[in-house]
Amino acid sequence: MTTIQEKSDTVAAVEKAFAILECLGNRRDVSVTELAQQLGLSKSSVHRLLQTLKALGYVAQDGESELYRATLKLFELGGKALENTDLVREADEDMRRLGELTRETIHLGALDEDAIIYIHKIESDFGLRMQSRIGRRKPLHSTAIGKVLLAHMTPSGARALLESQPLKIFTPQTLNTVEAVMQILPRVWKLGFAEDNEEAEPGLRCIAVPVFDRFGKVVAALSISFPTMRCDADTPERYTSLLKAASQSISGRLGWRPEA
CATH class of the missing domain: 1.10.10.10 (Winged helix-like DNA-binding domain superfamily/Winged helix DNA-binding domain)
Incomplete structure:
Protein backbone atom coordinates (compact mmCIF):
# COMPACT_ATOMS: atom_id res chain seq x y z
CA MET A 1 0.00 0.00 0.00
CA LEU A 72 -18.02 -6.40 9.66
CA LYS A 73 -19.74 -3.02 9.48
CA LEU A 74 -17.77 -2.13 6.36
CA PHE A 75 -18.78 -5.44 4.82
CA GLU A 76 -22.39 -4.65 5.68
CA LEU A 77 -22.12 -1.19 4.13
CA GLY A 78 -20.52 -2.55 0.98
CA GLY A 79 -23.12 -5.30 0.82
CA LYS A 80 -25.94 -2.76 0.87
CA ALA A 81 -24.35 -0.76 -1.93
CA LEU A 82 -23.78 -3.93 -3.96
CA GLU A 83 -27.34 -5.08 -3.30
CA ASN A 84 -28.75 -1.82 -4.64
CA THR A 85 -26.44 -1.94 -7.66
CA ASP A 86 -27.59 -5.48 -8.48
CA LEU A 87 -31.18 -4.50 -7.86
CA VAL A 88 -31.13 -1.58 -10.27
CA ARG A 89 -29.44 -3.65 -12.95
CA GLU A 90 -31.93 -6.49 -12.58
CA ALA A 91 -34.93 -4.13 -12.47
CA ASP A 92 -34.02 -1.90 -15.39
CA GLU A 93 -35.36 -4.11 -18.21
CA ASP A 94 -38.74 -4.69 -16.57
CA MET A 95 -39.05 -1.04 -15.58
CA ARG A 96 -38.43 0.05 -19.16
CA ARG A 97 -40.99 -2.46 -20.39
CA LEU A 98 -43.50 -1.09 -17.88
CA GLY A 99 -42.75 2.40 -19.14
CA GLU A 100 -43.39 1.30 -22.72
CA LEU A 101 -46.67 -0.40 -21.81
CA THR A 102 -48.07 2.44 -19.69
CA ARG A 103 -46.09 5.49 -20.85
CA GLU A 104 -46.19 6.57 -17.19
CA THR A 105 -43.44 7.23 -14.62
CA ILE A 106 -41.91 4.10 -13.08
CA HIS A 107 -40.02 4.20 -9.78
CA LEU A 108 -37.92 1.77 -7.79
CA GLY A 109 -37.55 2.76 -4.14
CA ALA A 110 -35.89 1.28 -1.08
CA LEU A 111 -35.84 2.01 2.64
CA ASP A 112 -33.30 4.61 3.76
CA GLU A 113 -33.43 4.84 7.55
CA ASP A 114 -36.80 6.53 8.21
CA ALA A 115 -37.78 7.31 4.61
CA ILE A 116 -37.81 5.88 1.11
CA ILE A 117 -35.13 6.70 -1.42
CA TYR A 118 -35.60 6.49 -5.18
CA ILE A 119 -32.85 4.30 -6.64
CA HIS A 120 -34.10 4.08 -10.24
CA LYS A 121 -36.63 5.93 -12.39
CA ILE A 122 -38.10 5.71 -15.88
CA GLU A 123 -39.60 9.00 -17.02
CA SER A 124 -43.13 9.32 -18.38
CA ASP A 125 -43.59 9.75 -22.12
CA PHE A 126 -46.13 12.45 -21.30
CA GLY A 127 -43.52 14.71 -19.71
CA LEU A 128 -45.14 14.37 -16.29
CA ARG A 129 -43.36 16.67 -13.84
CA MET A 130 -42.99 14.97 -10.47
CA GLN A 131 -41.15 15.89 -7.29
CA SER A 132 -38.95 12.82 -7.61
CA ARG A 133 -35.46 12.03 -8.78
CA ILE A 134 -32.94 9.28 -8.19
CA GLY A 135 -31.40 9.74 -4.76
CA ARG A 136 -34.25 11.81 -3.40
CA ARG A 137 -35.84 10.77 -0.10
CA LYS A 138 -39.60 10.83 0.48
CA PRO A 139 -41.74 10.06 3.55
CA LEU A 140 -43.02 6.57 4.19
CA HIS A 141 -46.57 7.47 5.20
CA SER A 142 -47.56 9.44 2.11
CA THR A 143 -46.14 7.22 -0.65
CA ALA A 144 -47.29 3.90 -2.06
CA ILE A 145 -43.70 2.65 -1.96
CA GLY A 146 -43.43 3.62 1.70
CA LYS A 147 -46.64 1.82 2.60
CA VAL A 148 -45.43 -1.36 0.90
CA LEU A 149 -42.15 -1.26 2.83
CA LEU A 150 -43.96 -0.58 6.12
CA ALA A 151 -46.44 -3.40 5.50
CA HIS A 152 -43.63 -5.94 5.25
CA MET A 153 -42.02 -4.92 8.55
CA THR A 154 -43.04 -6.13 11.96
CA PRO A 155 -45.88 -3.97 13.34
CA SER A 156 -43.60 -2.71 16.10
CA GLY A 157 -40.90 -1.81 13.59
CA ALA A 158 -43.33 0.04 11.34
CA ARG A 159 -44.82 1.92 14.27
CA ALA A 160 -41.38 2.93 15.56
CA LEU A 161 -40.45 4.41 12.19
CA LEU A 162 -43.74 6.30 11.92
CA GLU A 163 -43.42 7.65 15.44
CA SER A 164 -39.82 8.76 14.93
CA GLN A 165 -40.89 12.05 13.33
CA PRO A 166 -44.02 14.15 12.72
CA LEU A 167 -46.15 12.98 9.80
CA LYS A 168 -46.07 15.87 7.37
CA ILE A 169 -49.32 16.73 5.60
CA PHE A 170 -48.87 17.32 1.85
CA THR A 171 -52.47 17.32 0.63
CA PRO A 172 -55.94 16.97 2.18
CA GLN A 173 -55.70 13.23 1.41
CA THR A 174 -52.48 12.61 3.37
CA LEU A 175 -52.79 10.15 6.24
CA ASN A 176 -51.73 12.32 9.15
CA THR A 177 -51.74 9.96 12.15
CA VAL A 178 -49.71 6.87 12.96
CA GLU A 179 -52.89 4.91 13.68
CA ALA A 180 -54.38 5.78 10.28
CA VAL A 181 -51.30 4.41 8.52
CA MET A 182 -51.05 1.33 10.75
CA GLN A 183 -54.69 0.42 10.04
CA ILE A 184 -54.11 0.05 6.30
CA LEU A 185 -50.89 -1.98 6.47
CA PRO A 186 -52.49 -5.43 6.99
CA ARG A 187 -54.60 -4.88 3.88
CA VAL A 188 -51.55 -3.76 1.91
CA TRP A 189 -49.71 -6.92 2.96
CA LYS A 190 -52.69 -9.16 2.13
CA LEU A 191 -53.41 -7.66 -1.30
CA GLY A 192 -49.75 -7.32 -2.27
CA PHE A 193 -49.90 -3.67 -3.31
CA ALA A 194 -50.36 -0.17 -1.91
CA GLU A 195 -51.87 3.01 -3.28
CA ASP A 196 -51.21 6.71 -2.91
CA ASN A 197 -54.36 8.54 -3.93
CA GLU A 198 -53.22 12.17 -4.16
CA GLU A 199 -51.57 11.85 -0.75
CA ALA A 200 -48.12 13.09 -1.79
CA GLU A 201 -49.00 15.45 -4.63
CA PRO A 202 -52.41 16.84 -5.70
CA GLY A 203 -53.72 15.25 -8.89
CA LEU A 204 -51.25 12.36 -8.76
CA ARG A 205 -51.89 8.69 -8.00
CA CYS A 206 -49.41 5.90 -7.46
CA ILE A 207 -49.54 2.11 -7.09
CA ALA A 208 -46.63 0.08 -5.70
CA VAL A 209 -45.77 -3.59 -5.15
CA PRO A 210 -42.94 -5.28 -3.22
CA VAL A 211 -39.72 -6.67 -4.68
CA PHE A 212 -38.22 -9.70 -2.90
CA ASP A 213 -34.67 -11.01 -2.61
CA ARG A 214 -33.65 -14.67 -2.54
CA PHE A 215 -34.48 -14.90 1.17
CA GLY A 216 -38.02 -13.67 0.65
CA LYS A 217 -37.18 -10.30 2.21
CA VAL A 218 -38.68 -7.15 0.71
CA VAL A 219 -35.70 -5.10 -0.47
CA ALA A 220 -37.56 -2.48 -2.51
CA ALA A 221 -40.88 -1.52 -4.04
CA LEU A 222 -41.80 -0.92 -7.68
CA SER A 223 -44.37 1.73 -8.58
CA ILE A 224 -46.29 3.43 -11.36
CA SER A 225 -47.25 7.09 -10.94
CA PHE A 226 -49.93 8.69 -13.08
CA PRO A 227 -52.21 11.76 -12.99
CA THR A 228 -55.83 11.34 -11.93
CA MET A 229 -56.98 12.73 -15.29
CA ARG A 230 -55.54 9.61 -16.99
CA CYS A 231 -57.12 7.19 -14.53
CA ASP A 232 -60.04 5.23 -15.97
CA ALA A 233 -62.16 2.72 -14.06
CA ASP A 234 -59.91 -0.21 -15.01
CA THR A 235 -56.57 1.63 -14.75
CA PRO A 236 -55.68 0.67 -11.12
CA GLU A 237 -56.43 -3.02 -11.69
CA ARG A 238 -54.47 -3.11 -14.97
CA TYR A 239 -51.46 -1.30 -13.54
CA THR A 240 -51.46 -3.51 -10.42
CA SER A 241 -51.40 -6.61 -12.61
CA LEU A 242 -48.53 -5.25 -14.70
CA LEU A 243 -46.59 -4.26 -11.58
CA LYS A 244 -46.99 -7.66 -9.97
CA ALA A 245 -45.77 -9.41 -13.12
CA ALA A 246 -42.74 -7.13 -13.33
CA SER A 247 -42.01 -7.56 -9.63
CA GLN A 248 -42.16 -11.34 -9.95
CA SER A 249 -39.71 -11.17 -12.86
CA ILE A 250 -37.28 -8.90 -10.98
CA SER A 251 -37.57 -10.87 -7.75
CA GLY A 252 -36.96 -14.10 -9.66
CA ARG A 253 -33.69 -12.75 -11.04
CA LEU A 254 -32.69 -11.82 -7.47
CA GLY A 255 -33.17 -15.47 -6.51
CA TRP A 256 -36.68 -15.33 -5.01
CA ARG A 257 -38.98 -18.27 -5.47
CA PRO A 258 -42.66 -17.99 -4.47
CA GLU A 259 -43.89 -20.40 -1.85
CA ALA A 260 -45.73 -23.40 -3.23
Whole structure:
Protein backbone atom coordinates (compact mmCIF):
# COMPACT_ATOMS: atom_id res chain seq x y z
CA MET A 1 0.00 0.00 0.00
CA THR A 2 1.20 3.50 -0.77
CA THR A 3 2.56 5.16 2.36
CA ILE A 4 0.78 8.35 3.38
CA GLN A 5 3.22 10.92 4.67
CA GLU A 6 2.30 13.39 7.35
CA LYS A 7 0.61 16.26 5.55
CA SER A 8 -0.65 19.71 6.40
CA ASP A 9 -3.80 20.33 8.40
CA THR A 10 -5.65 21.16 5.18
CA VAL A 11 -5.67 17.48 4.19
CA ALA A 12 -8.99 15.90 5.14
CA ALA A 13 -8.84 13.50 8.06
CA VAL A 14 -11.07 11.16 6.10
CA GLU A 15 -8.14 10.32 3.80
CA LYS A 16 -6.15 9.05 6.77
CA ALA A 17 -9.16 7.26 8.23
CA PHE A 18 -9.69 5.30 5.01
CA ALA A 19 -5.99 4.49 4.85
CA ILE A 20 -6.31 2.97 8.32
CA LEU A 21 -9.37 0.98 7.28
CA GLU A 22 -7.58 -0.31 4.17
CA CYS A 23 -4.66 -1.40 6.31
CA LEU A 24 -6.94 -3.15 8.80
CA GLY A 25 -8.73 -4.79 5.89
CA ASN A 26 -5.48 -6.43 4.81
CA ARG A 27 -4.31 -7.42 8.29
CA ARG A 28 -5.94 -8.54 11.52
CA ASP A 29 -4.93 -7.41 15.02
CA VAL A 30 -2.64 -4.46 14.40
CA SER A 31 -1.16 -2.11 16.98
CA VAL A 32 -1.16 1.67 16.89
CA THR A 33 2.62 1.62 16.46
CA GLU A 34 2.45 -0.72 13.45
CA LEU A 35 -0.26 1.38 11.80
CA ALA A 36 1.67 4.59 12.40
CA GLN A 37 4.86 3.11 10.91
CA GLN A 38 3.11 1.62 7.88
CA LEU A 39 1.15 4.77 7.07
CA GLY A 40 3.81 7.28 7.96
CA LEU A 41 1.60 9.02 10.50
CA SER A 42 2.16 9.99 14.12
CA LYS A 43 0.95 7.58 16.80
CA SER A 44 -1.23 10.28 18.34
CA SER A 45 -2.95 10.94 15.01
CA VAL A 46 -3.55 7.23 14.38
CA HIS A 47 -4.82 6.69 17.92
CA ARG A 48 -7.26 9.60 17.62
CA LEU A 49 -8.65 8.32 14.32
CA LEU A 50 -8.89 4.76 15.63
CA GLN A 51 -10.97 5.94 18.58
CA THR A 52 -13.33 7.74 16.21
CA LEU A 53 -13.65 4.68 13.96
CA LYS A 54 -14.15 2.52 17.03
CA ALA A 55 -16.96 4.79 18.27
CA LEU A 56 -18.62 4.55 14.84
CA GLY A 57 -18.44 0.76 14.92
CA TYR A 58 -15.99 0.28 12.03
CA VAL A 59 -13.07 -0.78 14.24
CA ALA A 60 -12.88 -3.03 17.30
CA GLN A 61 -10.15 -3.32 19.92
CA ASP A 62 -9.15 -6.43 21.82
CA GLY A 63 -9.48 -5.86 25.55
CA GLU A 64 -6.30 -7.72 26.51
CA SER A 65 -3.86 -7.17 23.66
CA GLU A 66 -5.29 -3.71 22.77
CA LEU A 67 -4.75 -4.57 19.10
CA TYR A 68 -7.19 -3.24 16.50
CA ARG A 69 -9.14 -4.96 13.75
CA ALA A 70 -11.81 -3.97 11.24
CA THR A 71 -15.39 -5.02 12.03
CA LEU A 72 -18.02 -6.40 9.66
CA LYS A 73 -19.74 -3.02 9.48
CA LEU A 74 -17.77 -2.13 6.36
CA PHE A 75 -18.78 -5.44 4.82
CA GLU A 76 -22.39 -4.65 5.68
CA LEU A 77 -22.12 -1.19 4.13
CA GLY A 78 -20.52 -2.55 0.98
CA GLY A 79 -23.12 -5.30 0.82
CA LYS A 80 -25.94 -2.76 0.87
CA ALA A 81 -24.35 -0.76 -1.93
CA LEU A 82 -23.78 -3.93 -3.96
CA GLU A 83 -27.34 -5.08 -3.30
CA ASN A 84 -28.75 -1.82 -4.64
CA THR A 85 -26.44 -1.94 -7.66
CA ASP A 86 -27.59 -5.48 -8.48
CA LEU A 87 -31.18 -4.50 -7.86
CA VAL A 88 -31.13 -1.58 -10.27
CA ARG A 89 -29.44 -3.65 -12.95
CA GLU A 90 -31.93 -6.49 -12.58
CA ALA A 91 -34.93 -4.13 -12.47
CA ASP A 92 -34.02 -1.90 -15.39
CA GLU A 93 -35.36 -4.11 -18.21
CA ASP A 94 -38.74 -4.69 -16.57
CA MET A 95 -39.05 -1.04 -15.58
CA ARG A 96 -38.43 0.05 -19.16
CA ARG A 97 -40.99 -2.46 -20.39
CA LEU A 98 -43.50 -1.09 -17.88
CA GLY A 99 -42.75 2.40 -19.14
CA GLU A 100 -43.39 1.30 -22.72
CA LEU A 101 -46.67 -0.40 -21.81
CA THR A 102 -48.07 2.44 -19.69
CA ARG A 103 -46.09 5.49 -20.85
CA GLU A 104 -46.19 6.57 -17.19
CA THR A 105 -43.44 7.23 -14.62
CA ILE A 106 -41.91 4.10 -13.08
CA HIS A 107 -40.02 4.20 -9.78
CA LEU A 108 -37.92 1.77 -7.79
CA GLY A 109 -37.55 2.76 -4.14
CA ALA A 110 -35.89 1.28 -1.08
CA LEU A 111 -35.84 2.01 2.64
CA ASP A 112 -33.30 4.61 3.76
CA GLU A 113 -33.43 4.84 7.55
CA ASP A 114 -36.80 6.53 8.21
CA ALA A 115 -37.78 7.31 4.61
CA ILE A 116 -37.81 5.88 1.11
CA ILE A 117 -35.13 6.70 -1.42
CA TYR A 118 -35.60 6.49 -5.18
CA ILE A 119 -32.85 4.30 -6.64
CA HIS A 120 -34.10 4.08 -10.24
CA LYS A 121 -36.63 5.93 -12.39
CA ILE A 122 -38.10 5.71 -15.88
CA GLU A 123 -39.60 9.00 -17.02
CA SER A 124 -43.13 9.32 -18.38
CA ASP A 125 -43.59 9.75 -22.12
CA PHE A 126 -46.13 12.45 -21.30
CA GLY A 127 -43.52 14.71 -19.71
CA LEU A 128 -45.14 14.37 -16.29
CA ARG A 129 -43.36 16.67 -13.84
CA MET A 130 -42.99 14.97 -10.47
CA GLN A 131 -41.15 15.89 -7.29
CA SER A 132 -38.95 12.82 -7.61
CA ARG A 133 -35.46 12.03 -8.78
CA ILE A 134 -32.94 9.28 -8.19
CA GLY A 135 -31.40 9.74 -4.76
CA ARG A 136 -34.25 11.81 -3.40
CA ARG A 137 -35.84 10.77 -0.10
CA LYS A 138 -39.60 10.83 0.48
CA PRO A 139 -41.74 10.06 3.55
CA LEU A 140 -43.02 6.57 4.19
CA HIS A 141 -46.57 7.47 5.20
CA SER A 142 -47.56 9.44 2.11
CA THR A 143 -46.14 7.22 -0.65
CA ALA A 144 -47.29 3.90 -2.06
CA ILE A 145 -43.70 2.65 -1.96
CA GLY A 146 -43.43 3.62 1.70
CA LYS A 147 -46.64 1.82 2.60
CA VAL A 148 -45.43 -1.36 0.90
CA LEU A 149 -42.15 -1.26 2.83
CA LEU A 150 -43.96 -0.58 6.12
CA ALA A 151 -46.44 -3.40 5.50
CA HIS A 152 -43.63 -5.94 5.25
CA MET A 153 -42.02 -4.92 8.55
CA THR A 154 -43.04 -6.13 11.96
CA PRO A 155 -45.88 -3.97 13.34
CA SER A 156 -43.60 -2.71 16.10
CA GLY A 157 -40.90 -1.81 13.59
CA ALA A 158 -43.33 0.04 11.34
CA ARG A 159 -44.82 1.92 14.27
CA ALA A 160 -41.38 2.93 15.56
CA LEU A 161 -40.45 4.41 12.19
CA LEU A 162 -43.74 6.30 11.92
CA GLU A 163 -43.42 7.65 15.44
CA SER A 164 -39.82 8.76 14.93
CA GLN A 165 -40.89 12.05 13.33
CA PRO A 166 -44.02 14.15 12.72
CA LEU A 167 -46.15 12.98 9.80
CA LYS A 168 -46.07 15.87 7.37
CA ILE A 169 -49.32 16.73 5.60
CA PHE A 170 -48.87 17.32 1.85
CA THR A 171 -52.47 17.32 0.63
CA PRO A 172 -55.94 16.97 2.18
CA GLN A 173 -55.70 13.23 1.41
CA THR A 174 -52.48 12.61 3.37
CA LEU A 175 -52.79 10.15 6.24
CA ASN A 176 -51.73 12.32 9.15
CA THR A 177 -51.74 9.96 12.15
CA VAL A 178 -49.71 6.87 12.96
CA GLU A 179 -52.89 4.91 13.68
CA ALA A 180 -54.38 5.78 10.28
CA VAL A 181 -51.30 4.41 8.52
CA MET A 182 -51.05 1.33 10.75
CA GLN A 183 -54.69 0.42 10.04
CA ILE A 184 -54.11 0.05 6.30
CA LEU A 185 -50.89 -1.98 6.47
CA PRO A 186 -52.49 -5.43 6.99
CA ARG A 187 -54.60 -4.88 3.88
CA VAL A 188 -51.55 -3.76 1.91
CA TRP A 189 -49.71 -6.92 2.96
CA LYS A 190 -52.69 -9.16 2.13
CA LEU A 191 -53.41 -7.66 -1.30
CA GLY A 192 -49.75 -7.32 -2.27
CA PHE A 193 -49.90 -3.67 -3.31
CA ALA A 194 -50.36 -0.17 -1.91
CA GLU A 195 -51.87 3.01 -3.28
CA ASP A 196 -51.21 6.71 -2.91
CA ASN A 197 -54.36 8.54 -3.93
CA GLU A 198 -53.22 12.17 -4.16
CA GLU A 199 -51.57 11.85 -0.75
CA ALA A 200 -48.12 13.09 -1.79
CA GLU A 201 -49.00 15.45 -4.63
CA PRO A 202 -52.41 16.84 -5.70
CA GLY A 203 -53.72 15.25 -8.89
CA LEU A 204 -51.25 12.36 -8.76
CA ARG A 205 -51.89 8.69 -8.00
CA CYS A 206 -49.41 5.90 -7.46
CA ILE A 207 -49.54 2.11 -7.09
CA ALA A 208 -46.63 0.08 -5.70
CA VAL A 209 -45.77 -3.59 -5.15
CA PRO A 210 -42.94 -5.28 -3.22
CA VAL A 211 -39.72 -6.67 -4.68
CA PHE A 212 -38.22 -9.70 -2.90
CA ASP A 213 -34.67 -11.01 -2.61
CA ARG A 214 -33.65 -14.67 -2.54
CA PHE A 215 -34.48 -14.90 1.17
CA GLY A 216 -38.02 -13.67 0.65
CA LYS A 217 -37.18 -10.30 2.21
CA VAL A 218 -38.68 -7.15 0.71
CA VAL A 219 -35.70 -5.10 -0.47
CA ALA A 220 -37.56 -2.48 -2.51
CA ALA A 221 -40.88 -1.52 -4.04
CA LEU A 222 -41.80 -0.92 -7.68
CA SER A 223 -44.37 1.73 -8.58
CA ILE A 224 -46.29 3.43 -11.36
CA SER A 225 -47.25 7.09 -10.94
CA PHE A 226 -49.93 8.69 -13.08
CA PRO A 227 -52.21 11.76 -12.99
CA THR A 228 -55.83 11.34 -11.93
CA MET A 229 -56.98 12.73 -15.29
CA ARG A 230 -55.54 9.61 -16.99
CA CYS A 231 -57.12 7.19 -14.53
CA ASP A 232 -60.04 5.23 -15.97
CA ALA A 233 -62.16 2.72 -14.06
CA ASP A 234 -59.91 -0.21 -15.01
CA THR A 235 -56.57 1.63 -14.75
CA PRO A 236 -55.68 0.67 -11.12
CA GLU A 237 -56.43 -3.02 -11.69
CA ARG A 238 -54.47 -3.11 -14.97
CA TYR A 239 -51.46 -1.30 -13.54
CA THR A 240 -51.46 -3.51 -10.42
CA SER A 241 -51.40 -6.61 -12.61
CA LEU A 242 -48.53 -5.25 -14.70
CA LEU A 243 -46.59 -4.26 -11.58
CA LYS A 244 -46.99 -7.66 -9.97
CA ALA A 245 -45.77 -9.41 -13.12
CA ALA A 246 -42.74 -7.13 -13.33
CA SER A 247 -42.01 -7.56 -9.63
CA GLN A 248 -42.16 -11.34 -9.95
CA SER A 249 -39.71 -11.17 -12.86
CA ILE A 250 -37.28 -8.90 -10.98
CA SER A 251 -37.57 -10.87 -7.75
CA GLY A 252 -36.96 -14.10 -9.66
CA ARG A 253 -33.69 -12.75 -11.04
CA LEU A 254 -32.69 -11.82 -7.47
CA GLY A 255 -33.17 -15.47 -6.51
CA TRP A 256 -36.68 -15.33 -5.01
CA ARG A 257 -38.98 -18.27 -5.47
CA PRO A 258 -42.66 -17.99 -4.47
CA GLU A 259 -43.89 -20.40 -1.85
CA ALA A 260 -45.73 -23.40 -3.23
